[in-house]
Amino acid sequence: MNEMNDLEHKRISIEERKHALKKSEKDDLRTEMMLSMYASVTKIIPDLNEQSKVSGYIVDRDKNVVEKFEYDPAKMTDFDICQSIWKAINSS
């Protein structure tokens, strides 16, 4: 009987772990989808290595072109950088 209870507890534990894992995977998928949406709308892949600069790549699938951009926050305001990037996005 104890053995059966032990198995039942294990089964419930596995169910809970499965549920948590599925939820986590679902959350991850949603996050990835969200990232995909940002990338598709902006056509930009950010370069997160450059912490001191704002840099990345504008990808134009239709023209098969990848354009690198890089801005120095010390020389431009965030607003200007944003405008400049969006301008590049819309002109690509």
Added chain:
Amino acid sequence: MHNKAEEPERSKMESQRLICETQIRINQQKMDTFVASFRRSLESVKAKPQETIQNQAKLAKLKADLRDAEDEFVKVLAVKTRREAKQMAIRDSIAAKKARVEELKRTVEVQRARKDKNAAIISQQSMDLATCEEKKKQDIGRKEEIQEAILWYNRVLGLHVEGGHGVKFTFNNINMKKPKEEYPFTIRHANDTYTLLDCDPPLNNIKELIQELNRTNGLFKFVRIMREKFQEDAVLGLAPQASPLPQDTTISLSAPAFSVASDRSESPGKNQYQMQHGEVSRLVNKLVHRSVSPLKENAHQIQDEGSNRRSKKVSHGRGAQQALSSPESASSLRRSTRSKVKK
């Protein structure tokens, strides 16, 4: 003479008298004996009826006892019969129980075998889960990088996307004087039709834009155009007194309500989101494996996209659509609302 003649007679009579007296005494004794005997007999006879009466009473009592005994006998016989029947039933029951015990023994054996099998399955699943959980832990860094990338879009490009009833896009860095001012619009895709649920501020030519969107299915381009329109609106200073949205069947102004499952029935149709799912992995890989040359990687990405676009439309549309309908995870990245900023 006369006396002499009477003498013999007298003597004879005397003798006769003596004889008679003797006879009388004997008879008297006999009579006494008879009387005594008769009396004894009478006493004896007198006792008989009483004895008979007593015997009759005893007989009646005995008869009553006999009837009681007979009744008792009948009862006992009935009890005996019932007990015999019960005994038979118990014997049958015992036989059935024995058969049941045997059956249960067999069942126990089967269940034991199943238990062992299930224990093995549980053990295997536990190990598999542990492997998956370990892999998940290792993926935390990857997830953090994705979040970092999303925050980059929020911070640098002033773009926020959140799911719910439709997808809400919010821009800031539109108005140079008020960079934090937010310009949101919510678009929903259902039954192969895009519907604008909300747009603040309303734009003059939004009806044409939505028609164009439904015609071309170019959601991403539409979002970029919307930003340009917001910016034009801000530059012209028309935002506060912008004209209301034109009424159209594909446009409504209801506020977006957050719902996880409401849009899952939406048909993927020709939705442009569909081709994005395949890109996600590559994009994520790029973010994680930064040592790879981004330029080279992007070139591969573009080529892959060009050759696989059509097939991805079919195979990945549903997942992407679901994520766009309810990506709650993004809501945590969302910053203050427009009204909060204004305050």
